[in-house]
Amino acid sequence: MDKHALADVNARNESAKRMRKIKAVVQWVLAIIVLLIIIFPIYWMLVSSVKSQEEILLPVPTLWPREFHFENYINVLNRGNFAKYYWNTAVMTAGILISQVVTGIFAGYGFSKGKFKGQGLCFVIVLGALMIPIQVTFIPLYIMIANWGLSDTFLGLILPDVVSPYYIFMLRQSFMAIDDSYVDAAKVDGLGRIGIITKVLAPMCKSTLFTVTLVTFTNGWNNYFWPKIIARGEKRRVLTIGLAYLQNTFAGNETMNNHEIMAGAVLAVVPVIILFFIFQKYMLTGYSKAAMK
Amino acid sequence: MKEKRMNPRKVSALKDFACVVPVLIFLAIFTYYPIVELIRISFTDWNLLKDTWQYVGFKNWEWLFNGSGTRYLWNSLRVTVLYSIGELAVTIVGGMLFALIFNRMNKAFGAMRAIVFMPKYVAMSSAAVVFLWILNTDTGILNYFLSLIGISPVDWLGNRNTALISVLMLTGWRCIGYGMMIYLSAMMGISTDYYEAAALDGANSVQKFFKITLPMLSPTTLFLFVTTFISSMKVFQSVDILTQGGPYRSTEVFVYNIYRYAMVDFRMDRASTVAIFFFVLLLLVTVATMKISKGNVTYDS
Numbered sequence: 001m002d003k004h005a006l007a008d009v010n011a012r013n014e015s016a017k018r019m020r021k022i023k024a025v026v027q028w029v030l031a032i033i034v035l036l037i038i039i040f041p042i043y044w045m046l047v048s049s050v051k052s053q054e055e056i057l058l059p060v061p062t063l064w065p066r067e068f069h070f071e072n073y074i075n076v077l078n079r080g081n082f083a084k085y086y087w088n089t090a091v092m093t094a095g096i097l098i099s100q101v102v103t104g105i106f107a108g109y110g111f112s113k114g115k116f117k118g119q120g121l122c123f124v125i126v127l128g129a130l131m132i133p134i135q136v137t138f139i140p141l142y143i144m145i146a147n148w149g150l151s152d153t154f155l156g157l158i159l160p161d162v163v164s165p166y167y168i169f170m171l172r173q174s175f176m177a178i179d180d181s182y183v184d185a186a187k188v189d190g191l192g193r194i195g196i197i198t199k200v201l202a203p204m205c206k207s208t209l210f211t212v213t214l215v216t217f218t219n220g221w222n223n224y225f226w227p228k229i230i231a232r233g234e235k236r237r238v239l240t241i242g243l244a245y246l247q248n249t250f251a252g253n254e255t256m257n258n259h260e261i262m263a264g265a266v267l268a269v270v271p272v273i274i275l276f277f278i279f280q281k282y283m284l285t286g287y288s289k290a291a292m293k
Numbered sequence: 294m295k296e297k298r299m300n301p302r303k304v305s306a307l308k309d310f311a312c313v314v315p316v317l318i319f320l321a322i323f324t325y326y327p328i329v330e331l332i333r334i335s336f337t338d339w340n341l342l343k344d345t346w347q348y349v350g351f352k353n354w355e356w357l358f359n360g361s362g363t364r365y366l367w368n369s370l371r372v373t374v375l376y377s378i379g380e381l382a383v384t385i386v387g388g389m390l391f392a393l394i395f396n397r398m399n400k401a402f403g404a405m406r407a408i409v410f411m412p413k414y415v416a417m418s419s420a421a422v423v424f425l426w427i428l429n430t431d432t433g434i435l436n437y438f439l440s441l442i443g444i445s446p447v448d449w450l451g452n453r454n455t456a457l458i459s460v461l462m463l464t465g466w467r468c469i470g471y472g473m474m475i476y477l478s479a480m481m482g483i484s485t486d487y488y489e490a491a492a493l494d495g496a497n498s499v500q501k502f503f504k505i506t507l508p509m510l511s512p513t514t515l516f517l518f519v520t521t522f523i524s525s526m527k528v529f530q531s532v533d534i535l536t537q538g539g540p541y542r543s544t545e546v547f548v549y550n551i552y553r554y555a556m557v558d559f560r561m562d563r564a565s566t567v568a569i570f571f572f573v574l575l576l577l578v579t580v581a582t583m584k585i586s587k588g589n590v591t592y593d594s
Contacts (some may be wrong), residue, residue: 034391041424045423114313118311122317136328137328140327199465268419
């Protein structure tokens with residue numbers, strides 16, 4: 001009797017073990033297939049960017065370049081004006097980043113640790129702005145900013161993005177999680193508001209601050225809609241727009257210069273992807289943190 | 294004469310208020326004021342190519358609902374809804390499937406997850422030109438792969454039946470990893486007690502998924518639904534680079550429609566009218582989805 005029961009349990013354990021093994025194998029196989037599909041466009045972009053023009057037009061594509069033509073990158077930077085677009089993108093992103101961080105930190109403080117009449121109403125005004133995207137307001141914005149003579153300028157590119165309700169909201173939430181006693185203690189120590197923000201609140205919310213700022217950087221760098229509207233000339237064109245124009249820059253059939261377009265695409269994503277790999281931990285949670293409210 | 298000192302409480306409140314004033318001013322000028330302007334412009338005949346303009350009453354609204362603009366309004370509404378359904382399906386169904394596939398906690402899977410999530414950080418414009426190249430009819434690699442299994446070349450972006458699908462391929466590539474990450478972090482929050490209890494009752498993994506995982510993830514699903522729906526309605530960039538709304542307006546989503554009136558035709562009046570309609574639509578969708586989200590969700594309590 002006992003022996004039978006034991007054998008039964010053993011058999012069940014055996015089959016459960018086998019099931020788990022099969023499940024693991026299936027999971028690995030599916031994961032690798034999915035991974036290959038997802039990674040392919042990135043691989044194809046990199047490989048195509050170093051091919052020669054003849055090779056890229058072959059009827060049977062080569063999965064690995066025969067020769068490496070790194071001069072494609074030089075061509076894009078010089079002939080395609082990408083060096084200038086880089087500068088424009090960097091300045092625009094820096095402007096957006098700095099202004100959103102500064103306005104966001106102060107407003108985040110005001111809405112969490114500050115006390116004043118109408119605080120609730122003011123915060124509703126900020127949250128309400130989340131519901132008004134630039135895709136709705138761009139027409140009056142364009143007319144207004146162009147009338148100020150700011151089309152094709154850095155200021156024009158940055159102005160609509162100086163304040164980010166999302167950034168303020170995130171900072172307010174994380175400042176609120178900090179106990180008031182820290183702030184009171186800092187006040188007793190004679191710290192002013194700027195001192196409280198820079199010496200107490202910001203260091204305690206380092207990871208949120210950093211994550212949200214990374215998201216802001218990425219959004220700024222990849223910004224497309226507004227630059228397309230306000231910087232229609234060449235002078236302050238940014239990378240994302242320049243890339244879309246690249247097809248027209250090199251004369252001829254659009255398929256003729258795909259190697260150089262791919263080089264441009266690589267150049268445009270490199271800064272963000274480098275950040276992604278360095279700060280993976282933050283960037284993986286960046287969007288989901290925003291998600292959990 | 295001694296200056297009257299202000300109440301320190303009041304001074305403090307004033308300083309706190311000063312912290313948020315710049316933000317309020319900026320939002321007033323660059324977010325709220327444009328809405329007012331938009332309404333005003335919609336009652337004019339403002340064409341950027343003309344020097345003067347005047348108020349014309351409801352002419353633009355008539356044009357939009359009962360005139361030459363109506364057709365394109367319904368067209369862009371239809372395209373946007375189709376696009377939204379596609380993006381929702383990829384993010385929610387695809388994201389869930391991916392979460393199940395990549396739900397294994399070790400270093401290799403961690404690295405794979407990071408790579409699946411990476412496209413979210415690849416600039417849309419870079420991704421779009423890569424897809425333009427992959428989907429190219431004559432020299433694109435997708436058609437080459439298809440030819441290997443005997444399928445003749447598809448004009449992905451030039452055919453009105455496949456153009457929207459092509460746009461969705463790009464969207465799906467960028468969004469699916471995001472859905473996966475959101476679901477995975479929610480899955481890790483589900484207590485293992487439920488699964489152990491179910492195992493004692495003899496439930497198999499399929500039953501466990503439908504009876505435990507899926508219901509427990511419903512707040513996450515709802516969250517993804519609301520945010521993805523609203524952001525998908527604002528799609529522009531992928532359409533702008535891949536198809537410019539074509540062929541025959543088969544990918545002309547709402548924002549592209551507004552953009553075309555404003556920046557191609559320079560009809561600020563018409564563009565503003567459509568923009569207001571779009572704004573109201575966004576608000577309605579937001580309110581409706583918020584309403585639905587109260588109720589219909591299982592919470593762990």
